[in-house]
Structure formats: C-alpha cells, structure tokens
Amino acid sequence: MSATKIHFVLVHGSCHGGWCWYKVTTLLESAGHTVTAVDLGASGINPKQLLDIPTYSGYLQPLTDVLEALPSGQKVALVGHSMGGVSISVAMEKFPTKIAVAIYCTAVMPTPDNFDLLQLNQQDSKFIFDSSETATAIYFGKNFLESTLYQLSPPEVGDEVSDPSEDLSLCLSVARYYPIYRDEISRSETTLTSANYGSVNRAYIISEEDLGLPVETAQQYIKNFPPKEVETISGSDHMVMLSKPQELATYLQKIATKYV
Numbered sequence: 001m002s003a004t005k006i007h008f009v010l011v012h013g014s015c016h017g018g019w020c021w022y023k024v025t026t027l028l029e030s031a032g033h034t035v036t037a038v039d040l041g042a043s044g045i046n047p048k049q050l051l052d053i054p055t056y057s058g059y060l061q062p063l064t065d066v067l068e069a070l071p072s073g074q075k076v077a078l079v080g081h082s083m084g085g086v087s088i089s090v091a092m093e094k095f096p097t098k099i100a101v102a103i104y105c106t107a108v109m110p111t112p113d114n115f116d117l118l119q120l121n122q123q124d125s126k127f128i129f130d131s132s133e134t135a136t137a138i139y140f141g142k143n144f145l146e147s148t149l150y151q152l153s154p155p156e157v158g159d160e161v162s163d164p165s166e167d168l169s170l171c172l173s174v175a176r177y178y179p180i181y182r183d184e185i186s187r188s189e190t191t192l193t194s195a196n197y198g199s200v201n202r203a204y205i206i207s208e209e210d211l212g213l214p215v216e217t218a219q220q221y222i223k224n225f226p227p228k229e230v231e232t233i234s235g236s237d238h239m240v241m242l243s244k245p246q247e248l249a250t251y252l253q254k255i256a257t258k259y260v
Contacts, residue, residue: 004256004257004260005032005033005034006033006034006076006077006253006256006257006260007033007034007035007036007070007074007075007076007077008028008033008034008035008036008076008077008079008252008256009035009036009038009063009066009067009076009077009078009079010024010025010035010036010037010038010079010081011038011040011063011078011079011080011081011084011087011088011091012037012038012039012040012043012044012081012082012084013080013081013082013083013084013085013107014082014083014138014140014178015043015138015139015140015171015175015176015177015178016043016044016081016082016171016175017039017040017043017044017045017046017174017176018037018038018039018044018045019037019044019045019170019174020081020171020239020241020242021035021037021241022037023241023242023245024241024245024248024249024252025037027245027246027249028249028252028253031249031253033253036066036076038062038063038066039062040059040060040062040063040087041053041058041059041060041061041062041179042059042176042177042179043059043176043178044174044176046062050128050136050137050177050179053179054183055181055183055185055186055189056090056181056185056186056189056190057186057189059087059179059181060087060090060091060189063087063088063091064091064094067091067094067095067098067099068095070098074098075097075098075099075100075260076098076099076100077099077100077101077102077103077252077255077256077259077260078091078092078099078101078102078103079102079103079105079252080102080103080104080105080107081105081106081107081240081241082105082106082107082108082212082213082238083107083108083178084105084107085104085107085108085109085110086108086110086190088102088104088107089102089108089109089110089190089192089197090189090190090192092192092196092197092200093191093192093193093196093197094196096196096197096199096200099200099201100201100256100259100260101200101201101202101203101255101256101258101259101260102200102201102202102203103202103203103204103205103252103255103256104202104203104204104205104221104227105205105207105240105241105248106205106206106207106210106212106213106218106238106240107204107213108213108221109202109204109221109222109225109227110192110225111192111224111225112192112193112194112197112198112225113192123141123143123144123147123148124141124142124143124144125138125139125140125141125144126138126139126141127139128177134182135180136179136180137177137178137179137180138177138178138180139175139176139177139178140175142172145168145171145172145175146168147211148211148212148238149211149212149237149238149239150165150167150168150171150237150238150239150242150243151209151211151237152209152235152236152237152243153165153167153168153237153239153242153243154166154167154243167239167242201228201259202225202227202228203227203228203229203230203231203255204218204221204222204227204229204230204231205230205231205232205233205240205248205251206218206219206230206231206232206233207232207233207236207237207238207240207244208232208233208234208235208236209234209235209236209237210236210237210238210240211237211238212237212238213238229255231251231254231255233247233248233251236248
C-alpha cells in the first residue's frame with residue numbers, strides 16, 4: 001500500500017466511459033487511493049444525449065464539475081486515455097492549480113498552439129451525419145475495436161482464441177457514440193495556452209503494442225511538447241487499462257507520488 005494517498009481522476013476516450021477503468025480503479029482503491037472515473041457527456045452512464053451537448057464544454061462538463069468541487073488546496077492526479085488526452089488538456093487550461101500532474105496514457109497530447117478536435121477512425125465504424133452530410137458523431141465498429149484497440153485484451157477463460165474477450169464484450173454492450181465538434185464555439189472552448197495548460201506537470205505512458213495510437217505517434221507528441229517523464233508498458237494494446245492493468249496502476253502511482 002502506498003504511503004501517499006492520492007486522488008486519481010480517470011478520463012476515458014472516444015465511445016468509452018468510466019467503466020473501462022474498472023480494473024485500475026480496483027487496484028488503486030485497494031492501495032488506499034481515492035479514484036473518480038468520470039463519465040463525460042453522453043458517455044458511459046451519463047444521462048445526457050448527443051443533442052444535449054452541442055458544444056465541447058457540455059461534453060466536458062462532468063469533469064469540470066469534479067474539479068470545481070475539489071476542496072480548496074486539494075490537487076489531483078489527472079489521467080487521460082486516448083482522446084481523453086484532449087479532455088484533460090482543456091481541464092488543465094481551466095484548472096491549472098488543481099492538478100498536481102497530468103498523465104497521458106497512450107493519449108492525444110496537444111501543443112498549446114496547435115491541435116485538432118477531429119480524430120476520425122474508419123473500418124466498420126458508424127457515423128451520424130447532419131443535414132449537410134457532415135459527420136457529427138462516430139461509433140466504433142466491432143472489427144475496428146477487435147483488431148486495433150482490443151487485440152491483446154485477455155480472452156475469456158476456456159474460450160476459443162477467435163472469441164471476443166470479456167472486456168471487448170463489455171465494450172460492445174455499453175459503448176456510445178462520440179461527438180465530433182467542428183463549430184467555432186467548441187474551438188474557442190478548447191483553446192490552450194502555455195500560461196495555463198503549459199504550466200501543469202505532465203507525464204506520458206506509451207503502450208508498446210498499441211495499434212490505435214502507435215508508438216511513433218506517441219513519440220511525436222512527446223517530441224513536440226516534452227513531458228517531465230515518459231514510461232513504456234510492454235505487451236499492451238490501446239486499452240492498456242484492460243490488457244495490462246497492474247502495470248498501469250503501478251506506473252500511475254509511481255508518477256503521481258512525485259508530484260502530489
């Protein structure tokens with residue numbers, strides 16, 4: 001059990017929810033830490049629907065609520081996975097004094113002056129289009145999930161190799177559409193500055209066998225905007241919190257303890 005008690009706030013990526021952190025949450029809480037696994041707008045069990053969150057601030061609101069509610073002087077270790085890296089970056093801009101360290105877990109890590117909200121994946125993914133035939137939301141297809149994000153997630157005990165893992169089956173039952181924001185209001189809401197966003201301690205965790213956000217992409221993020229430290233987890237796919245939860249929990253504690 002770690003001597004330093006830390007409040008971890010875990011933020012999911014596209015089409016996922018706080019549920020994807022269930023293994024890591026259990027491990028961190030067993031070590032005596034506090035964990036908040038957020039469901040962003042219209043994600044996980046959040047009651048909002050896509051039409052209820054027309055701009056990015058609505059999507060981010062559940063995380064905003066968590067950080068606003070922190071007692072004065074309390075700081076958290078903020079962890080973002082995949083497109084959750086954008087979410088934690090915007091939160092860092094809004095609440096730089098409430099975040100002891102931001103940990104990008106095989107995640108998008110923008111520079112203060114250059115990033116794009118649009119991250120579209122194809123294969124068998126489904127889209128929602130508006131009247132002008134512009135994609136406004138994406139839902140990851142089973143083939144994309146299985147071959148690109150969950151390819152190393154452990155299979156169910158006794159199952160054939162070709163069968164979905166328990167974690168992929170869970171995802172297929174609870175995944176939701178991820179909103180795609182192109183509007184000017186959302187762009188203004190996600191502006192990042194060196195003074196705020198750039199002032200927060202950052203660390204990056206690379207997932208060595210990630211096909212969704214390959215090592216080369218992660219290394220480019222690191223080169224463009226170097227964090228204070230970088231760790232690598234071997235034998236893990238994009239869903240590192242499911243394929244290598246013990247290793248991830250260990251690194252999260254190792255990193256956060258230095259800053260909290």
